[in-house]
Amino acid sequence: MRLNHHRASQLLSAYLDRELGPAETAAVQAHLLDCASCRAAYEGLRTTKELVGQLPVAEPPAGFWAAVRAPWLPRRAGAARIRGVFGRRVAWASAAAVLALALAATPLVKGTIDRLHASEIGVDLYVRQHAQAMGAEPFTDRAYLGLTTGDADLVLSGDAQPAGTAPR
């Protein structure tokens, strides 16, 4: 098995950790004999691993053991920060629901204003009466569904408009 420079350099950490199979190990060894830059890289990785490995074991602070042994006891405020993540998610979900509701209600409010406007300036009596009735009970207006889904080509005031233009 023979490795090119790129492949061998990618395997240096695993070689250092003795995590390669026999064939790859032999191939990396052979490459290291030939390649000065890989030898330097290997030395750098080895020293880095050594430095990190010499970090002392972190000593838990006073009170840690008592708190871990009795997890049912109330904890200091800081610990709630981590548990609070779930609560915060619920809060975000509620906020999103309120926003979605507000967005859905916008066409209702806007539609009601448009209907009242149409009931005043509609070109014939039928349109004015219809607009007035639907303004009072917007959810019975079949056109409301169109408003909420963005199909707002409805011309309440009776003016002819080409499809695709916004209602007045």
Added chain:
Amino acid sequence: MARPNASQAVSYTTEELARYEAIVQRYARHVYNVAYRMAGNEADARDLAQETFLRVYRALRRVEPDAPLESWLYRIVSNLYIDLLRKRPRGRVESLDAPVDTPRGELLREMPDPGSSPEAIIEREQLDATIQRALGTLSPDLRMVVVLSDVEGYSYEEIAMFLRVPLGTVKSRLHRARQILQQRLGRYVEARRRGWEP
């Protein structure tokens, strides 16, 4: 271990509480160490470790006696840490134990006890703080792999199992992590290669 008080959500038998105590004895120090090396400061490490064991406590009846729990515990620590990062503004998770960069140079937040601080100890502590700070510059994914491998000494296969990632991912993350650390610790790596021991 004392019997739980009335505020305890779950009531366990004495045997179950003894089992919980055994889990604490066996794993708490390692969990704290990993949490500390991930978070880089004592307050977050303590919170992460305590929350991890609260979850163990709540799930105690579902934990098989004598089953190895490393995989589960390190996954909890890792997920809790990522949650912690998400809920904080970017850059706010920093090492309280690392030196602080100021216009006048680096300041240590925690000064060593002058009564027991010969030069070598101070140098070692500064080096530890620098390594911890370099760890803090890695992404959580890379940091977890290097902590489990180079700090805790787990094999690639174990780390792959703990984190539920393929072996090749462990291999490439660890290599990448060491390359970044080597770059960040360049001065110390070079000094050590030349035979200078901090």
